[in-house]
Structures are given as C-alpha cells and as structure tokens.
Amino acid sequence: MPENVDANSFSRILGVKRKALDQISLLLSSGFASSKKARNDEDVLDEYRNRLASFHNGKWENGKELNPRFLCERGFRLVDAAKKTIKCDACGFYLNTSLPDITTVDMKVYNRCLRKVFEGVETCHEKTCTAKSRRPNFFPHVNGEVELMRELSIRMDKMKNAHLSKEMEVTEDCLDSAVVLRLFPDESVDIRLKRLVITGWEIEDSSNVRCPLCLRSIGLDLSFTPSSSHYSWCPSIDLNDALNIPQWRVVIDMLSKSYRDLHQCLSIARRALSASLSTSSLCDPTHIK
C-alpha cells in the first residue's frame, strides 16, 4: 500500500477498480446492450419488412415508379395482387393503384393516372393515421457503431452455414480486403461470405441469400457482385447526400474506422486495470492477517 493512502481509501480505490473492470468485461462480452430507441427503430423496421413481404409474395409489378419501398414507407401493404389494391396498415384505407398499360395508352394519360395514384398514396389517409410517424429509418444504428457491429456479427455467424461452391465468385471491386479483415478478422471464414454480409446480405437458407431491406433473393450457385445485385430501389444503395457513396459503404467505412478502435481501447483498458488490480491486491491491507 502506498505510504500516503490510508487503509479505508485504499479499499475504496480497489472497490472502484473492480467495479470498472466488471463493467468493461460486461461490455466486451455482451456486445453492448441495445438502447430503447434502437429497439423502437427495429420494431418500425420489422413492420416495414412485414409490409414489403406482401408485395414480394404477391409478385408486385406496377411500373418502375411505383415501387414497393415507396408504398411500404407510407404504411401500405398489398392486399389484392390481381386488382393492385393496397391498404394502409395504420388507418385501414384501401387504395386501388392499377395503371393503364403503358404500351397502349398515350403517355400523357399514363402520367396523369400515375400522378393520381401518387397523390392518393400521400393524401388518402385518415386524419388520425399514424403511418407518417412510423416511417422506417433504414440505418437506425448509424450513430451507434457498436449496435450495428453486433448486428453484422450475428448475420456473419448465420452466414457461415451457407454453402458456396468452389467455382462461385463473389466479386467486389470496390471493397478493400483489408477493410473486410478489419471487420471480420477470423481468417478461417470464407472471405466471400464476409463480402456478402458487408454488402447487406443475410442467409435465407443454405443455398440462397436475401437482402433484408429489399427482400431480393439470390441463389448461391452463380457468381455475382453483391453490392450491385440489390433492387434499384433498395435503401442499401441509396446514395448518401454528403458523401455521394452508397449507404452500405458509409456504414462499413464508419465501422471499420471506429468500432475496432473502440474495441481495442476497451480491451487495453481491461488488461491495464486487471494488471493494476492484481498488483494492488498484493498490498491490500484487508488481506493482511
């Protein structure tokens, strides 16, 4: 025990150190707890995915402009694929979105019909409808690297069950392999699986992957470039306003810079604290009989 510290203070310091060590260990082992806001964002995103599935299952085809994302973000699900009827989940309003065949009508007529549907989608809701306040934030953890990294790690674990043939190529010219390794350092895992996770894909079953934001499904028997295989309206490939690069890339760049640093700092802090604690314990007066 240092000469200028009394026994009570020394015990208190040891107690604080042990508590800090427990907290750091808990953070490192749990992958960090999910915040209340993050959980709410996840609920809203789940509702969106559920609506998107109705369009996916109904094999929605209604013009390039009227894509499922646009309708799902505004609270709608597909209830009748043949009649192109959609319904707002929040206020229950039904809307017919059928458009004339673009090859048989005048462009002006087609555009007028399209405009009418767009207006309907935005304005048909009941006054008390909550759809507007439940718009999904597709990258809810963009300010919480740790939560996002945890999500990617879970996805990576599941992805390890995918079967890739030796010949199958998952090319990704714009993805530096150093970045891939930084995020997923386990070298025993196939780098092709890591590329799939990083570019927004998750395992659907052992032979297919699926994007959770556009629900596009791709078989693992053919070579493909994952970052350019999303539907054209997928939020993953929205260009970030400030950086002019796709959102998936923004997230990955941010994670590869900060998360590993944070994790390393915590690991170093834990080791330092642990070493200091065992040294201090040697001269802990409460242990001296």
Ligand SMILES: [Zn+2]
């Ligand atoms: Zn509504």
Ligand SMILES: [Zn+2]
């Ligand atoms: Zn997608």
